[in-house]
Amino acid sequence: MNTPTAMPATTRIQPKIGVLNNLRAGSREGPMAQIFEVLRRRPDVVHVETESALMLRNALAELERQEVDVLVTNGGDGTLQHALTHLLADPRRVHLPAVAPLRGGRTNMTSTDLGADRDPARGLERLLEAADAGRLGELAVSRPVLRVRSSRRDRDQYGMFFGAGLIHRGIGVVHRVFPPGRSQGLFGAGLVTAALISKMLFKPTQGILTPDKCSVRVDGREIADAEIYLLIASSLDRLFLKMNPFWGAGPGGVRVTSVSSQAERLARAAVGILRGKPPAWVRSAPGYASERAETAEIRMSCGFTVDGELFDPEPEERIELRADRRITFLRA
Numbered sequence: 321m322n323t324p325t326a327m328p329a330t331t332r333i334q335p336k337i338g339v340l341n342n343l344r345a346g347s348r349e350g351p352m353a354q355i356f357e358v359l360r361r362r363p364d365v366v367h368v369e370t371e372s373a374l375m376l377r378n379a380l381a382e383l384e385r386q387e388v389d390v391l392v393t394n395g396g397d398g399t400l401q402h403a404l405t406h407l408l409a410d411p412r413r414v415h416l417p418a419v420a421p422l423r424g425g426r427t428n429m430t431s432t433d434l435g436a437d438r439d440p441a442r443g444l445e446r447l448l449e450a451a452d453a454g455r456l457g458e459l460a461v462s463r464p465v466l467r468v469r470s471s472r473r474d475r476d477q478y479g480m481f482f483g484a485g486l487i488h489r490g491i492g493v494v495h496r497v498f499p500p501g502r503s504q505g506l507f508g509a510g511l512v513t514a515a516l517i518s519k520m521l522f523k524p525t526q527g528i529l530t531p532d533k534c535s536v537r538v539d540g541r542e543i544a545d546a547e548i549y550l551l552i553a554s555s556l557d558r559l560f561l562k563m564n565p566f567w568g569a570g571p572g573g574v575r576v577t578s579v580s581s582q583a584e585r586l587a588r589a590a591v592g593i594l595r596g597k598p599p600a601w602v603r604s605a606p607g608y609a610s611e612r613a614e615t616a617e618i619r620m621s622c623g624f625t626v627d628g629e630l631f632d633p634e635p636e637e638r639i640e641l642r643a644d645r646r647i648t649f650l651r652a
Contacts, residue, residue: 334364334451334452335389335390335451335456336366336386336387336388336389336390337364337365337366337388337389337390337392337447337448337451338365338366338367338368338383338386338388338390338391338392338417339355339359339365339366339367339368339392339394339444340367340368340370340376340379340380340383340391340392340393340394340395340399340403341355341356341367341368341369341370341394341395341424342370342376342393342394342395342396342399342424342425343369343370343371344370344371344372344373345394345395345396345398345399345424345425345426351424351439351440351441352394352424354439354440354441355394355422355424355440355441355444357441358441358444358445358448362448365448366383366386366388368382368383373398373402373629376399376402376403376406377402377406380402380403380406380407381406384406384415387415388417389417389418390417390418390419390420390447390451390456390650391403391407391417391418391419391420392420392421392422392444392447392652393419393420393421393422393424394422394424394440394444395422395424395425396424396425396426396427396428396628397425397427397428397429397430397479397480397481397627397628398425398427398627398628398629399421399425400419400421400430400431400479400480400627401477401478401479401480401626401627401628401629402629403419404419404465404478404479404480404647405475405476405477405478405479407419407478407647408465408467408476408478408645408647409475409476409477409478416647418456418460418647418648418649418650419647419648419649419650420447420459420649420650420651420652421434421436421649421652422436422437422440422443422444422652423436423437423438423439423440423443424440427560427628429480429481429556429559429560429627430480430481430556430627431652432560433480433556433557433558433559434461434463434649434651435651436651436652437652440652443652444652446459446652447459447650447652456650459650459651459652460648460649460650461648461649461650461651462646462647462648462649463480463555463556463646463647463649464555464573464643464644464645464646465478465479465480465555465643465645465646465647466478466479466480466481466482466553466554466555466574466626466641466642466643467640467641467642467643467644467645468482468624468626468639468640468641469639469640469641469642470631470634470637470638470639470640471637471638471639472634472637472638473631473634477626477629477631478626478645479626479627479629480554480555480556480627481552481553481554481556481559481625481626481627481628482552482553482554482624482625482626482641483551483552483553483624483625484532484534484548484551484552484618484620484622484623484624484625484639485531485532485534485548485549485550485551485620485622485623485624486529486531486532486549486550487550487551487552487624487625488622488623488624488625488630488631489623491625491628491630492630529549531546531547531548531549531580531581532547532548532551532620532621532622533546533547533548533620533621534546534547534548534551534578534618534619534620534622535618535619535620536548536551536576536578536609536616536617536618537616537617537618538572538574538576538611538613538615538616538617539572539611539613539614539615543578543609543611544578544580544609546580546581546582546607547580547581548578548579548580548581548620549579549580549581549583550577550578550579551576551577551578551618551620552565552576552577552578553574553575553576553577553616553641554566554575555573555574555575555643563594563595564594564595564596565577565593565594565595565596565610566596566610566612567593567596567597567598567603567610568609568610568611568612569612570611570612570613571612571614572611572612572613572614572615572643573612573614573642573643573644574612574613574614574615574616574641574642574643575610575611575612576609576610576611576612576613576616576641577593577609577610577611578608578609578610579593579607579608580606580607580608580609581607582606582607583605583606583607583608584605584606584607585605589602589608593608598610614642614643615640615641615642616640616641616642617638617639617640617641618638618639618640618641619636619637619638619639620637620639621633621634621635621636621637624639
């Protein structure tokens with residue numbers, strides 16, 4: 321496995337860098353044009369462009385054929401999720417590059433948590449300068465990656481954030497209500513999150529906020545078996561808007577929090593939960609649970625999301641979450 325400062329083994333003195341540009345993740349103008357200007361000055365950097373999620377697998381395969389030591393993803397969380405799944409879904413893969421996500425998409429939860437530059441072109445230049453100076457190790461940080469294994473789907477998914485039920489429907493609202501572009505990202509997600517939390521506090525069983533039947537076990541212990549309002553898991557330190565809705569302790573890499581319909585006094589608990597510092601009474605109150613686990617097992621019939629990518633509901637689906645793989649990320 322990768323370590324916090326180790327770079328992938330290579331016989332090359334200068335690491336080979338490849339850039340995946342997802343043209344649909346951001347804008348062709350502005351930041352994307354600046355990225356292309358940086359790449360124009362660096363013919364030694366391999367880069368491929370794609371305009372749809374359906375083409376991402378072929379683009380990633382092309383960079384793999386180029387045997388890049390560093391994979392730069394210029395897109396959002398969804399682009400990174402596809403890249404992580406491509407890299408980790410095949411256990412026979414020998415060559416595992418370091419991954420440097422730029423803040424080039426509509427939502428950039430992972431790259432922001434890693435400390436990436438707000439300007440993706442500036443971040444890419446910083447990365448290239450570090451590579452030229454032999455200092456990539458200074459930008460390296462090792463993180464566990466969530467593996468999402470479903471009883472109903474053919475392929476494991478890998479990412480840094482998992483959300484079920486309400487979270488899945490909320491992202492769907494963002495996609496329907498806000499026009500394509502960055503308004504579907506942090507701006508739209510922030511507004512919808514605030515609206516859903518407000519409605520959940522006062523009318524928690526209507527429409528999109530209808531709770532989902534769900535059971536959750538962590539490391540063999542049941543923590544929820546009821547109707548769930550909120551179910552999220554992540555290996556990140558913070559989510560978007562600097563939220564950190566996890567407070568459970570333990571050695572595991574899967575941070576999981578659930579709030580069920582049994583939970584009382586939601587209005588008093590909400591702010592503290594979002595900060596990861598709930599009122600003391602929450603820790604023993606029914607309906608609230610937060611754990612840091614090796615394995616989370618979920619039985620549900622609602623849809624879910626991995627890093628913003630939506631997966632439609634399947635009946636009686638069993639999900640297993642683990643964080644048994646690590647990636648060396650680079651802060652671009």
